[in-house]
Amino acid sequence: VTRTIRVEHLARVEGHGGITVELDGDAVQHVHFDVFEGLRLVEGLVRGRSFEDVPHIVSRICAICSVAHSLTCIKATEDALNVTPSEQTQRLRDLMFRGENIESHALHLFLLALPDYLGFPGAIAMAAQHKSVVELGLRLKKLGNTIQETIGGRAIHPVNCVVGGFGSLPTVDQLTDLRTDLQRGLADCEEAVAFWGTLPAPDYCRSNTVFAALVPPNGYGYYRGSDIAVAMPHGASRVIAAPELRRHNNETTMAHSHARHSSFDGRPFMVGALGRLTVNGDRLSERGVAAQKQLGLELPSDNPLDNNKAQAVELLIDVEHALTLVESLLNDGLQPEKAVPVRAREGFGTAVTEAPRGLLLYELAFDENGCATTANVITPTAFNASSVEDHFARAIEQSPNKATPELTRRLEMIARAYDPCISCSVHVVRR
């Protein structure tokens, strides 16, 4: 007897997607993470545009990840045009990444994932009974917004980030206000971790998962560096340079998805907060280690739902690190520097960073006038598309209750644990 489990519109994720599973008896025949979001087309839109325009165009790929898209594009452009930004610029960019991560994780944890744990269909229904928890999430989200607005110039799609540096710098008063907000935010994060530590830990999908994440030169971060570590199950790992990633990830067009699928040398791999903690967990601060313990998060984890706990850990360490960054900028004094001058030239650049949902790859080529000739963007959700299907299959195999409603609930929770950004993930597809 065959049957199909179908989720036409996956709720509480970024973008339009669905799930289709075909079963023969209890055996899984086909598993599809359906991505039918309209084609992104942005790689085509930037062709012929000046390197100065490109970051502002690619930012529109997604509002929630607009900092990551802008700054990864700038990083790839600087690689192509041989530009080295100042240390102060790198610190401010690092701070922007923290802001985006705080905002995105707060949104995901408290408004998208949490209703599953508390048994509500969505955040609006949940807010009626758990007002203080929703308010906590909204406060943290606001903190992330404030960081991005202070440094990036706008709450949505930063206008202040340019190739070589920043258009203008924050004032001392702005940074002082931000420090006060972050000090308050640290207490909110402690509360958030404590709250998530009280929630039940879903445990119905165990899998030998391959993880990949950026390895920053120092500490735990999302922006600096160009090495990627791929952690295999049972402890083995490999480190590759960003330009080599395309040789390994075997991007493949799928009939059921506008997002191409990736694998690492033939194996699905997972990126995101859990991947970062798996690869860089030994770099956590004392607070981060305490949060990990409080959440009961053991690494390496073979449970994709632990990505939610990993995001809660990051929420805390990002606020902590952002506070350290702001204090160091205030102590050192902001240098009134201008963006590094950029000379248009022919070149090709690659950059990887960690967007909130995981590895983000940009490849850009420019002609002698500094106009883009080709662009390639691979987003975390595209990297994850094959892995999420693998975890869907494992969850069905391991679920004792094979009734369709229960399987559907479990599959949706796994999809949401990945925090997919489906609108980001769609590639131009040529068949």
Next chain:
Amino acid sequence: MIPAKPTLVVALGNRLMGDDAIACDVADRLAADQVVSADVELVVGENDLLRIGDRLAEKERLIILDAAQDGAAPGTVSLEDGIHLSARPCNRQAHTISPVETLELLRAVGQLPADVKLLTISVGSVRVSNGLSPALERALPNITNRVARLIMSGRGP
């Protein structure tokens, strides 16, 4: 305490989707021409209202400015009371917490101003393109004037 700018106008729209960006263009023009009074704060929210949700709580009056495919002639400006927003059909947005859901969520936690209005500009087709259609581009000055009058008066057209 009364905020310095008690009225917040948030323009929504996608600038890569042609006429869907009409509200953003009108807001840009309002800001450039300084035709609304100093107690009105203008924000171009593009496609994510929740991202600026925190700004709503401190306001007395919120006006959502958005494009609408409502069958009216392109360029038609309409004002309605936001209290009926929850009854509107809610299409799935690129970001699933849609503007309507965002308003409901903020209402649930008491962070929505009492006075919420939806100011819409009717558009025809919405498709991937840079810039407005020629018809709306030509009508932009008139549309902007009508929107400005409605923002300042709070009354219907």
